[in-house]
Amino acid sequence: MNLDAPLPAVPATAVKPRFPKLVAVVDIGATSIRMAIAEITEGGQFRTLETVAQAVSLGRDTFSTGAIDPATTEECVRVLKNYRQLLNEYDITRPEQIHVVATSAVREAVNRLSFLKRIYIATGFNVEPFDEAAVNRVTYLGVLPLLASEPRLAEAQTLIVEVGGGSTEALLIDHGDVAFAHTYRLGALRLRKTLEAFHAPAGKVRAIMESQIARIVDQVRKHVPADQSLILIALGGDIRFATAELLPSWDAHSLATLPVGELRKFTEKIVAMSVDEILHRFHLAVPDAESVGPALLTYARLARALSLDELLVSPINLRDGLIKELASREEWTENFTHQIVRSAVDFGRRFGFDEPHGRQVAELSRMLFRALQPEHQLGYRHEVILYVAALLHDVGYAVSARSHHKHSMYLISNGDLFGLSQKDVQLAALIARYHRRSSPKPIHESYATLDWESRTQVVKLAAILRLADALDRNNNQRIKGLQCTREDGRWVISVPGADDLSVEQLAVQQKAGLFKEVYGMPVLVRNAPERLETKLR
Numbered sequence: 001m002n003l004d005a006p007l008p009a010v011p012a013t014a015v016k017p018r019f020p021k022l023v024a025v026v027d028i029g030a031t032s033i034r035m036a037i038a039e040i041t042e043g044g045q046f047r048t049l050e051t052v053a054q055a056v057s058l059g060r061d062t063f064s065t066g067a068i069d070p071a072t073t074e075e076c077v078r079v080l081k082n083y084r085q086l087l088n089e090y091d092i093t094r095p096e097q098i099h100v101v102a103t104s105a106v107r108e109a110v111n112r113l114s115f116l117k118r119i120y121i122a123t124g125f126n127v128e129p130f131d132e133a134a135v136n137r138v139t140y141l142g143v144l145p146l147l148a149s150e151p152r153l154a155e156a157q158t159l160i161v162e163v164g165g166g167s168t169e170a171l172l173i174d175h176g177d178v179a180f181a182h183t184y185r186l187g188a189l190r191l192r193k194t195l196e197a198f199h200a201p202a203g204k205v206r207a208i209m210e211s212q213i214a215r216i217v218d219q220v221r222k223h224v225p226a227d228q229s230l231i232l233i234a235l236g237g238d239i240r241f242a243t244a245e246l247l248p249s250w251d252a253h254s255l256a257t258l259p260v261g262e263l264r265k266f267t268e269k270i271v272a273m274s275v276d277e278i279l280h281r282f283h284l285a286v287p288d289a290e291s292v293g294p295a296l297l298t299y300a301r302l303a304r305a306l307s308l309d310e311l312l313v314s315p316i317n318l319r320d321g322l323i324k325e326l327a328s329r330e331e332w333t334e335n336f337t338h339q340i341v342r343s344a345v346d347f348g349r350r351f352g353f354d355e356p357h358g359r360q361v362a363e364l365s366r367m368l369f370r371a372l373q374p375e376h377q378l379g380y381r382h383e384v385i386l387y388v389a390a391l392l393h394d395v396g397y398a399v400s401a402r403s404h405h406k407h408s409m410y411l412i413s414n415g416d417l418f419g420l421s422q423k424d425v426q427l428a429a430l431i432a433r434y435h436r437r438s439s440p441k442p443i444h445e446s447y448a449t450l451d452w453e454s455r456t457q458v459v460k461l462a463a464i465l466r467l468a469d470a471l472d473r474n475n476n477q478r479i480k481g482l483q484c485t486r487e488d489g490r491w492v493i494s495v496p497g498a499d500d501l502s503v504e505q506l507a508v509q510q511k512a513g514l515f516k517e518v519y520g521m522p523v524l525v526r527n528a529p530e531r532l533e534t535k536l537r
Helices: 056-066 069-088 112-123 132-149 188-197 204-223 235-246 262-271 275-282 285-304 317-330 334-350 355-372 380-391 402-415 422-433 452-472 500-509 513-517
Strands: 021-028 032-040 048-055 098-104 127-129 158-165 168-174 179-185 232-233 255-259 312-313 483-486 490-496 523-530
Touching: 021 069, 021 179, 021 317, 032 069, 032 317, 048 069, 048 285, 048 317, 056 069, 056 188, 056 285, 069 112, 069 255, 069 285, 098 317, 132 158, 132 168, 132 232, 132 262, 132 317, 132 334, 132 422, 158 285, 179 204, 179 334, 188 285, 204 285, 232 285, 235 255, 235 262, 235 285, 235 312, 255 262, 262 285, 275 285, 334 355, 334 380, 355 380, 355 452, 355 483, 380 422, 380 452, 402 422, 422 452, 452 500, 452 513, 500 513, 500 523
Parallel strands: 021 098, 098 127, 158 232, 232 312, 490 523
Antiparallel strands: 021 032, 032 048, 158 168, 168 179, 255 312, 483 490
């Protein structure tokens, strides 16, 4: 896939929705449950109609004991029932109009399944636990309009950071492209509860807190090139609170410029106060009063480590990204797919992978996937997962040529690939693992952990990858196009302009066993006229 060329179009949905369309998103976070109601226009734009928020203590439970207390669960039920009533007033009742997500406080709770079940039974909300990759994806979608509207941001290196209750998100955008994305297990409320659990002496709390923050700041700084100018954009309720206090005339719907010196002074004031003092002085909810000190300290330390005199504060939040995702009609737009592929290529380059071969096999895989769509009946998401697996199927050579397919699986599984959920990464890793040698078997550890549907997807896509790899057996990228047909019970791959296909034909016969087992057809490779229905870019 040429990263400078237009990406393959996302297949259109079968039924066009009516516009304007009312939608709602709910974010069950570590310190509060927030909901936004919006109106989406046919052009994919949206207007927020109403936002509501209610403090909860989910993070206090999970980060202290590892489980959500039953009383907290019932408090969440009460809040969500009220939200459901409000949605009924807006006539937002259909499941496709509502997206409810939960972040680290729910995701990490040992009793999360019983919590999710209780919420569903009591409110009808089907809550999706968001993993780190999903949060990165939605954050990226949320900031896209901001980057597009501000030329200085679109043309610069921009670090977007949000210190949440349970984790810290870092997203580095370089001239519009994602250069780095990671979630750190350092959240403002998590940090405070961890210190309380260890009964740290009051006099040492500040020092311990700063040492934990410094560790994360150092990790973030390693990914920011020191020889380039940088703009830091801070997201999150805590930094917005500080900005409103320091800049009383700030329009909370616009981008604010906050001097780092002023932030540091205000942070010192907050950190020196007890939670009770913060509650009485600023009238914050208890969870917010507990998290604001560690959060502001993290922003201030990061800005200092990056030698910045100012940072930008944005009103964008997770709910903006969730609404944007609903407005786009597709979870993975062309632009987002472009970022996924760029991330995979950058990952491969770090290990010196055979990029021309990887790109060729990925393109061939995409073509075969589309030609076989009536057979496998998988969607665009799986096409992208296959593309990533094909790009990186040989990355394991960086470890050893022997069993390199297994090394590829390990590297992909542990790679920091932007935009792919943990499950997506697992699928891509297994597809790459099975591009050669043994077929998937229930006794294989990683494969055995998958549900039946996911196992079937791996088998279908691994069979395609094996054919694509065989068609570039000599690593010469000489096949420029394919035409695929089903003839007399065989899957026929016609290749134009190739005078001798004997190497590819032999390779396909050696690697087509899984394909025949899955799709029920033997494979034939033959020469074809120049005129094709499908061509490589």
